[in-house]
Amino acid sequence: MWSKLVVDMKNLSVSKEPFDKEFDGLGGRSLIAQYMIKNVPPDCNPLGRENQLIVCTSIFAGTKVTTAHRLSIGGKSPLTGGIKESNSGGFAAYQLAGQGIKMIAVKDMPEQEGLWLLYIDQNGNASLEDASVYKNLNNYDFVDKIHEKYGDKAATISIGIAGERLYKSASLQISEFSSGHPSRAAARGGLGALMGSKGLKAIVIDDPHERYKVEYADEEKFEELCRQFNRLVAAGAQKDPFHNIGTVSTIEATANNGILPVDNFSGKFFSDYREVGAAKFMTNLAARGGKNKISCQPGCVVQCSNCYNDKDGNYLTSGFEYETIAIMGPNCHISDLDVIAQMDRICDDMGVDTIEMGNAIAMCMETGKIKWGDAEAALALLKEAEEGTEFGKIMGDGCEAVGVHLGCKRIPVVKHQSMPGYDPRNTKGTGITYATCPQGADHTAGLTMGRAFDDAGRAAQAYASNKLQVAICFSDSMMCLFAFSHAATNLPLLAGLVSSLYGGEPDFTKIAMLGVKTLLTERAYNKMAGMTKEDDRLPEFFYNERSAATGSEFDINEYELEVLFDF
Amino acid sequence: MITVNGKKIDFHAEMTLAEAIKQAGEVLDAMTIVFMDNKVLHHDQLENERLQGCENIKLLKIVSGG
Ligand code: SF4
Numbered sequence: 001m002w003s004k005l006v007v008d009m010k011n012l013s014v015s016k017e018p019f020d021k022e023f024d025g026l027g028g029r030s031l032i033a034q035y036m037i038k039n040v041p042p043d044c045n046p047l048g049r050e051n052q053l054i055v056c057t058s059i060f061a062g063t064k065v066t067t068a069h070r071l072s073i074g075g076k077s078p079l080t081g082g083i084k085e086s087n088s089g090g091f092a093a094y095q096l097a098g099q100g101i102k103m104i105a106v107k108d109m110p111e112q113e114g115l116w117l118l119y120i121d122q123n124g125n126a127s128l129e130d131a132s133v134y135k136n137l138n139n140y141d142f143v144d145k146i147h148e149k150y151g152d153k154a155a156t157i158s159i160g161i162a163g164e165r166l167y168k169s170a171s172l173q174i175s176e177f178s179s180g181h182p183s184r185a186a187a188r189g190g191l192g193a194l195m196g197s198k199g200l201k202a203i204v205i206d207d208p209h210e211r212y213k214v215e216y217a218d219e220e221k222f223e224e225l226c227r228q229f230n231r232l233v234a235a236g237a238q239k240d241p242f243h244n245i246g247t248v249s250t251i252e253a254t255a256n257n258g259i260l261p262v263d264n265f266s267g268k269f270f271s272d273y274r275e276v277g278a279a280k281f282m283t284n285l286a287a288r289g290g291k292n293k294i295s296c297q298p299g300c301v302v303q304c305s306n307c308y309n310d311k312d313g314n315y316l317t318s319g320f321e322y323e324t325i326a327i328m329g330p331n332c333h334i335s336d337l338d339v340i341a342q343m344d345r346i347c348d349d350m351g352v353d354t355i356e357m358g359n360a361i362a363m364c365m366e367t368g369k370i371k372w373g374d375a376e377a378a379l380a381l382l383k384e385a386e387e388g389t390e391f392g393k394i395m396g397d398g399c400e401a402v403g404v405h406l407g408c409k410r411i412p413v414v415k416h417q418s419m420p421g422y423d424p425r426n427t428k429g430t431g432i433t434y435a436t437c438p439q440g441a442d443h444t445a446g447l448t449m450g451r452a453f454d455d456a457g458r459a460a461q462a463y464a465s466n467k468l469q470v471a472i473c474f475s476d477s478m479m480c481l482f483a484f485s486h487a488a489t490n491l492p493l494l495a496g497l498v499s500s501l502y503g504g505e506p507d508f509t510k511i512a513m514l515g516v517k518t519l520l521t522e523r524a525y526n527k528m529a530g531m532t533k534e535d536d537r538l539p540e541f542f543y544n545e546r547s548a549a550t551g552s553e554f555d556i557n558e559y560e561l562e563v564l565f566d567f
Numbered sequence: 568m569i570t571v572n573g574k575k576i577d578f579h580a581e582m583t584l585a586e587a588i589k590q591a592g593e594v595l596d597a598m599t600i601v602f603m604d605n606k607v608l609h610h611d612q613l614e615n616e617r618l619q620g621c622e623n624i625k626l627l628k629i630v631s632g633g
Contacts, residue, residue, distance in 0.1 A: 239627060244625065
């Protein structure tokens with residue numbers, strides 16, 4: 001039977017309990033939604049005693065389903081003030097599943113100053129250890145020390161200085177399977193600050209002596225379907241640019257369609273996009289001994305991750321992704337891939353969301369605090385955040401905090417969370433997702449780009465956003481989105497996997513309903529947290545400024561947004 | 568031998584990448600990336616890119632954002 005760890009930070013105790021029967025069959029985003037609505041008061045202070053940090057694995061955790069070991073982090077978001085599920089790859093979910101742990105709930109707050117680390121040893125015993133020696137340490141140094149102490153197979157979920165300082169853009173960094181680097185991030189929504197508020201520096205999961213054996217309703221059937229499923233995803237991956245190149249390949253499509261954000265979502269075309277695109281990326285990898293086709297978690301057949309080296313061939317960063325490149329690059333008019341890689345490394349190290357930081361830098365450029373494209377000044381701003389100067393602390397609270405502080409009129413946020421790398425005027429279905437998604441402006445919540453909807457009418461785009469938001473809710477409960485995008489061609493296979501694992505007849509409707517229920521639960525939570533329909537809108541400038549690249553504006557009206565969830 | 572998305576193509580001297588793609592019956596759109604022997608080529612380079620006769624060409628469709 002799966003277990004749940006309950007970590008009480010007030011009493012500094014850990015208890016291991018059977019995983020709640022009422023949540024059986026849930027995982028990832030669906031589990032976080034149902035757990036939170038029952039256990040985390042929507043009106044609580046995100047950095048107060050009543051909020052909980054939830055760490056959980058997916059519906060398929062412990063099985064051989066490719067990318068099943070996605071890690072979900074949840075809680076009331078310090079950034080959005082609403083429900084938050086932020087998921088990541090890396091090694092931690094695999095090791096948690098090996099320990100038979102489905103979920104960790106971190107409750108309350110310490111009574112005295114201090115810093116702790118939750119350690120799960122090789123026999124599955126969990127305890128809180130004093131971590132004051134790691135105070136003010138950033139993620140790379142921290143993980144080095146942990147690997148020295150416990151060995152390379154210990155997986156880590158940690159915060160850097162940003163989480164310790166309770167920055168609203170603070171991430172949790174997860175060590176990557178292949179390299180051990182803390183380069184995978186549950187970045188969005190400031191959940192690193194929630195972890196910091198609990199006095200928790202890290203969760204370290206040691207390599208279990210004996211791996212937990214999952215109980216199947218029909219193991220033989222599951223294994224057969226799992227082989228089919230993994231073959232399907234592997235075949236799709238062969239034709240997938242994310243496998244062959246990496247997510248940076250998205251630049252080629254967004255730049256040419258006016259979707260790539262340029263100069264704080266100005267809607268302009270970025271003529272230097274090739275300097276930060278796939279061709280340059282591949283050339284640099286080849287010339288410097290870098291690598292792509294890396295699995296961030298065991299058993300991934302899509303392998304979208306990478307290792308990016310500097311000009312001298314030394315490791316600079318890994319998991320170097322499109323979102324980071326788009327927002328820290330063209331959106332800040334920076335066209336030097338190496339500088340963007342440096343920025344990525346600094347953000348992973350101190351533990352902040354690259355999207356929030358990139359947009360915060362763009363706020364500084366838009367208001368003239370620094371010049372457009374000034375890479376040195378951008379790096380200096382990140383250093384300020386790391387050092388905790390007065391302005392650095394504002395940077396740490398993300399795009400909106402900086403924009404408001406500097407009096408910027410064009411602040412690209414929804415529910416206080418800044419936009420990822422897609423201009424909503426030229427991918428309107430994505431704009432609808434940004435506006436209405438309970439998670440705030442989010443690139444993983446229902447991106448319609450590239451699905452032929454952008455040329456279709458408004459109704460088609462609302463339809464696409466709605467369907468994808470539901471689909472993502474169940475995909476985020478099961479596996480990595482990039483594997484799911486190939487699996488979506490055979491939904492009965494997915495239903496067969498669920499039924500042979502948990503029992504019952506294979507029924508895809510049940511899976512779809514899980515997505516609908518998750519989405520509606522999240523919306524209900526946000527409503528109880530005080531959000532209104534006004535929070536389901538894009539910033540004004542997307543409605544009244546045309547994209548210079550295409551002439552398009554975001555013309556989806558209030559009614560169209562409001563009826564989106566009338567299922 | 569030249570392959571385009573796994574399909575074998577007859578090679579002739581001076582053949583360009585654009586010709587090979589056309590011969591394979593493939594049509595490019597803005598969401599397609601041309602990937603040849605681990606190199607990414609932009610659409611405006613295809614007419615001038617001469618082939619040697621042993622290239623492995625993949626046309627990769629962006630299906631979701633990254
Ligand atoms: S596709 Fe990429 S992000 Fe997803 S599990 Fe594989 S390596 Fe990780």
